[in-house]
Amino acid sequence: MKLNFSFSIAIDLGTANTLAAVPGKGIIFDEPTVVARLKKRPGVKPKPIAFGGKAKKMIGREPQTIEVVAPLKNGVIADFDAAVAFLAYLLDIVTQLPSRWPRLLKPQAIIGVPSGATEVEKRAVRAAAEQAGLGRVYLVEELILAALGAGLAIEKAVGHLIFDLGAGVTEMGVISLGGLVLQRCLQLGGQRMDQAIIDFVRLKYGLLIGRIMAEKVKINLGSVLPTGEERKMRLPGRDLETGLPREVEISEAEIREAISPLIQEMITNLTELIEETPPELTLDIARRGIVLTGGGAQLRGMEPLIAETTKMPVWTAKQPREVVVRGGVKLWQNRDQLKSLAT
Ligand SMILES: Nc1ncnc2c1ncn2[C@@H]1O[C@H](COP(=O)(O)OP(=O)(O)OP(=O)(O)O)[C@@H](O)[C@H]1O
Ligand SMILES: [Mg+2]
Structure with a gap:
């Protein structure tokens, strides 16, 4: 018998959030992918001082000696040292x-x-990952992990369409017989929506708001179709002319207008992907529905909007933020499948 007793982890290293899970223990790490560190000075290496939620709270409030960095941008590593430090912190926990x-x-x-x-x-x-102290690393496409985590039987000869709306990337793909048949990865997601809200408020009201505030408004009021509620929210910021604090009232419809070009781009790409899909698979997808995952899937109206434009049923995975890491845990139970999926 081969002894294979090393301890296994599944990690979803996301642009905004990182989750880690261990088979049998579930999700044991769920934190913003953020590192705060003392700035580099001549001869001194930048020193991390806070990670995750604690570091995220420093965004927009940092003194000159500290920088708050996101190790990832658009789903991939943008700051290598920060990524190593963050993974080492994760591993520690x-x-x-x-x-x-x-x-x-x-x-x-x-x-x-x-x-x-x-x-x-x-x-x-x-x-x-290796520098952070991890042993053997298997890289697997997030769409495949998301599909597994959403409970789809991906190895069957049946087509599935999965649409993952994250913070830095929006990915969509058709999966059949355990692999991706075709896919698209757009460098836009929740963070671009936050930026669109910042730009909208600056142009319309001459008010500057921070990134954290923009995300809060998006989560509270964000929708892609009228909800019939038309809620409003007071939005504090800094007046661009006077430099003084000021508040405006912003509505659901305004947020919808701000993010609508980005939503349009996603929908256009999705319909093009469906047009390219072989007819047998299209029929499978029309029967089983398009599956939404990722934090952005929680935007109000995503399901009906996609259903309306594609004329296909649509459903959101349970705990859509967690499907990638849950898929990783499932994959640890099937070594043969893992070997065939690792890229
Ligand atoms: N209720 C909500 N409505 C709209 N957007 C939301 C909601 N909840 C979370 N989000 C957004 O979802 C994004 C985070 O999703 P997720 O954790 O899936 O991304 P990620 O995996 O870190 O990023 P990526 O997959 O792009 O690398 C953030 O932009 C966040 O603002
Ligand atoms: Mg993600």
């Missing part, structure tokens, strides 16, 4: 858990990568 596996072995990890990632970008994830 994960390995503090009581475990029956010996600590001497480095944990092996399944890590999700966007389907649009280049070889160089994938190598960066592998290298960062």
Whole structure:
């Protein structure tokens, strides 16, 4: 019998949020992918001082000596040192858990990568994971993990369409017989929506708002179709002319207007993807429905909007933010499938 007792983790290293799970223990790490560090000075390496939620709270409030950085941009590593530091922090938390596996072995990890990632970008994830202290690393496409985590039987000869709306990327793909038949990865997601809200408020009201506030408004009022409620929210910011604090009242319809070009771009890409899909698979998808995942799937009206434009049923995965990491845990249970899926 082959002894294979190293401790296994599944990691969804996302642009906005990173989740990690261990088979049998569930999700044990769920934090914003953010690192705060002391700025580099001549001869001194930048030193991390806070991670995750604690670091995110510093955004927009940092003094000159501290920088708050996002290790990832558009789903891939943009700041290598920050990514290593963040993964080392994750590993620290994960390995503090009581475990029956010996600590001497480095944990092996399944890590999700966007389907649009280049070889160089994938190598960066592998290298960062290794430097952070992880052992063997299996990279698997996030769309496949999302499909597994959403409970789809991806190895069957049946087509599924999965649409993942994240913070930095929006990915959509058709899966059949355990692999991607075709896919698109757009470099736009929730963060571009936040920026669109910032730009909208600046142009319409001459008011400058921060990124955290923009995200809050999007989550509170965001919708892609009229909801019939037309809620409003008071939005504090800084007046661009006077430099003083000022508030405006913003409505659901205004937020919808601000993000609508981005939603349009997603829908256009989705309809093009469906047009390119072989007819047998289209019939499967029309029967089973399009599956929405990712934090952005929670935008009000996504299901009816996509159903209306594609004329297909649409459903949102349970806990849409967690499907990638849950898919990773499932994959640890099937080594053969893991070997065939690792890229
Ligand atoms: N209720 C909501 N309505 C709209 N957007 C939301 C909601 N909840 C979360 N989001 C957005 O979802 C995004 C985070 O989703 P998720 O955690 O799936 O992204 P990620 O995996 O970190 O990013 P990526 O997959 O692009 O690398 C953020 O932009 C966040 O603002
Ligand atoms: Mg994601």
